[in-house]
Amino acid sequence: MTKHQKRLSVPKSWPVERKTETFTAKAGAGPHGESGVPLVVVLRDVLGYVDNSKEAKYAVNTQGVLVNGDNVGDINRPIGMFDILTFPERDEYYRVFPDEGGRLGLTPIDADAADSKLSKVADKTLVDGGRTQLNLHDGSNLIVEDDEYSGGDSIVVDNESNDVVAHFEYEEGALVTAVAGQHAGHIGTVDDISVQPGSADNTVSVSGEDASFETVEDYVVVIDENFVGDEGDESESRQTESDGGDEE
Missing domain, CATH: 3.10.290.10 (RNA-binding S4 domain)
Incomplete structure (x- = not known):
C-alpha cells in the first residue's frame, strides 16, 4: 500500500x-x-x-x-x-x-484553553449497565452516566481526566459555527431548525453579526462565547502558503 x-x-x-x-x-x-x-x-x-x-x-x-x-x-x-x-x-x-x-x-x-477539547455529539447509544455512550464527530466515543445529551449537542472534554466539563445544547438560540459548506468559519445564533421529511438533510437558519445564512444541520457545531473569543482574531490563524516542501 x-x-x-x-x-x-x-x-x-x-x-x-x-x-x-x-x-x-x-x-x-x-x-x-x-x-x-x-x-x-x-x-x-x-x-x-x-x-x-x-x-x-x-x-x-x-x-x-x-x-x-x-x-x-x-x-x-x-x-x-x-x-x-x-x-x-x-x-x-x-x-x-x-x-x-x-x-x-x-x-x-x-x-488553559488547551487543557480541554470541544466535540460535537453525532449520536448516542445505550450500553451495558444502563450507561450512555456518546459517539463524537471525530469517530471517538465517551461513556457517561447521565443521559442528558442529544445528537447535535456539543461537549467540552478534559484532556487528562476525560470528564465532560461543559455541555452546550443544540437548540434555537444556541451559538454555532459553520464548519463546512460555503459558510464555513461563520459564527451566529440559531434562529430556526427545520426538520425535513424522509432522508432529506435537516437545515438550520443562523443570524450572524455580518450576515445571516441557512445551511445543512450537519455543518454547524454549537460553541460558547469563550470559543468565539479564542477565534476572534482571524489574522493570527495559520494557513499554508508554502509549496509543500520535501515529501520525505
Whole structure:
C-alpha cells in the first residue's frame, strides 16, 4: 500500500497546495476519517516547523508535539476539527479550526484553553449497565452516566481526566459555527431548525453579526462565547502558503 496521497485528490479541507507537487503524505488510521490531515502535513506545510518527514519523526519522538494532551507516535496520525496541538518547548498552543474557505487552519489559544477539547455529539447509544455512550464527530466515543445529551449537542472534554466539563445544547438560540459548506468559519445564533421529511438533510437558519445564512444541520457545531473569543482574531490563524516542501 502506497505511503503517499496525490495532492489533486485530497479532501478540500486539507491545507495543502494542490498543483506545486504531485504527492503529499497519506493519513494513517485514526480519528476524523478521510478528512483527517496527517500530522506531518501540519508540521511541515502549515507551521513550517519541519522540512521533511525525518525531522517530523524526531519532533514526535522527543515529545515535541502533543495532540489533545497526548504524545504522538505516528507522524501520519490524522489531525482534524477542534483537535488541540501543543508544542511544550515553544509554549505554543493551537486549536484546529476551519477557515472561511473550509480548509483546516490553526488558531492560537492560551494554555488553559488547551487543557480541554470541544466535540460535537453525532449520536448516542445505550450500553451495558444502563450507561450512555456518546459517539463524537471525530469517530471517538465517551461513556457517561447521565443521559442528558442529544445528537447535535456539543461537549467540552478534559484532556487528562476525560470528564465532560461543559455541555452546550443544540437548540434555537444556541451559538454555532459553520464548519463546512460555503459558510464555513461563520459564527451566529440559531434562529430556526427545520426538520425535513424522509432522508432529506435537516437545515438550520443562523443570524450572524455580518450576515445571516441557512445551511445543512450537519455543518454547524454549537460553541460558547469563550470559543468565539479564542477565534476572534482571524489574522493570527495559520494557513499554508508554502509549496509543500520535501515529501520525505
